[in-house]
Amino acid sequence: MLHTLNDLKNLAIHASDGDIGLTKDFYFDDKQWVIRYLVVETGSWLFSKKILLSPISIKELNQEEQTLTATISRKQVKNCPDIDSEKPVSRQYEVEYMRYYGYSHYWDSTGIWGSYPSPNMIAPGSYSVAPKPDDLDSPDNFADIDAALSRDNDHHLRSSDAVTGYHLDAIDGELGHLQGMLIDIETWEIRYLIINTSNWWLGHLVLIAPKWIKEVSWPTSKIYVDMTQKQVKNAPTFDPSEPFNLEHEQSLQAHYDRDDE
Numbered sequence: 078m079l080h081t082l083n084d085l086k087n088l089a090i091h092a093s094d095g096d097i098g099l100t101k102d103f104y105f106d107d108k109q110w111v112i113r114y115l116v117v118e119t120g121s122w123l124f125s126k127k128i129l130l131s132p133i134s135i136k137e138l139n140q141e142e143q144t145l146t147a148t149i150s151r152k153q154v155k156n157c158p159d160i161d162s163e164k165p166v167s168r169q170y171e172v173e174y175m176r177y178y179g180y181s182h183y184w185d186s187t188g189i190w191g192s193y194p195s196p197n198m199i200a201p202g203s204y205s206v207a208p209k210p211d212d213l214d215s216p217d218n219f220a221d222i223d224a225a226l227s228r229d230n231d232h233h234l235r236s237s238d239a240v241t242g243y244h245l246d247a248i249d250g251e252l253g254h255l256q257g258m259l260i261d262i263e264t265w266e267i268r269y270l271i272i273n274t275s276n277w278w279l280g281h282l283v284l285i286a287p288k289w290i291k292e293v294s295w296p297t298s299k300i301y302v303d304m305t306q307k308q309v310k311n312a313p314t315f316d317p318s319e320p321f322n323l324e325h326e327q328s329l330q331a332h333y334d335r336d337d338e
Contacts, residue, residue: 079259079268079321080138082237088143090117090130093150100145101127104166104234105267107295110287111189112265113234114166115145119154128154129166132196132265133180148200149178166234195264235295243298245272245285247306255300256282259321270300271315282315284329308333 082103090097102116114129130147137146158173160166168184175182180199183191190196243255253274258267269284285302292301302309313328315321 079261080140081271081317082258082260083317084140085115085260085262088138088145090115091144091146092154093148095122095151096120097130097147097151097154098123098125098128103237104129105237106189107235107293109189110267112237112260112267113171116236122151123155128157129160129174130154131174131178131180132262133199134178135197135262138262148197153178189264189266240298243293243300245300245302245309247302247304247309249306252306252309253281253283257317259284271317272309274310281310282317283309283312284315285309286335289333289335304333 085103086100088100090100098117098119100115101118103112104114104116105112112132114131115135116127117130118127119125130149134147134149135145136148138144139146158170158177160170171184172182179201181191181193183189183193183196183199186192188194190199193199237258241255241257244251245253245255253272255270256273257271259269259271260266261268267287269286270290272283272285274281274283289302289304290300291303293299294301312332313325
């Protein structure tokens, strides 16, 4: 089942030894369009600071109770490498973060989570303190770190809050703005962008898959698609109050003639 980012905001994070805080934002990979970190605002137990939580540590979503269960502890979070959540996340920080939690890194494979189909398969299990396996610092574990750092000098993640409002341009002109995203929380992949076309015609939400995007201009806050305004206008309307199912997806792909992608 897919969830909007709004569905995933302000969820309480349950750790093994108490609540960590509430989800406030999401950092996504701008190349593979997948959520890499949840920005969590901690409670008074940690001076209400903001910390990053990887989907690797997310075990379960309880939509009725508005909670996410994590496999890590508050003690681990307290001692985790610090970061300024208002600044881009560097690969150097990710290396440090993954080593701290004992996670395998994901960036040495073509898959969105390395060789794993879902992020929680990377987690070694639940810990009350930071794991320190004997071979954590083995050269074999992080033999390609230097290469990864060199390759990703321009690597950084995007804040979902920061890109909300980006304008969408079709072949024949502007047609709306980015209002939200649909997330598959099994993989934390961004399956669709939710486009609000109200600045071109009234009351219409449509979906665009990231793989259908021609280009994103981060400096000018614009998303370009190889489609006409009419194509997008006539696309199936998205209603966030209704579950997005296989029938909706097939209808959407048929409309854009994207069945082969």
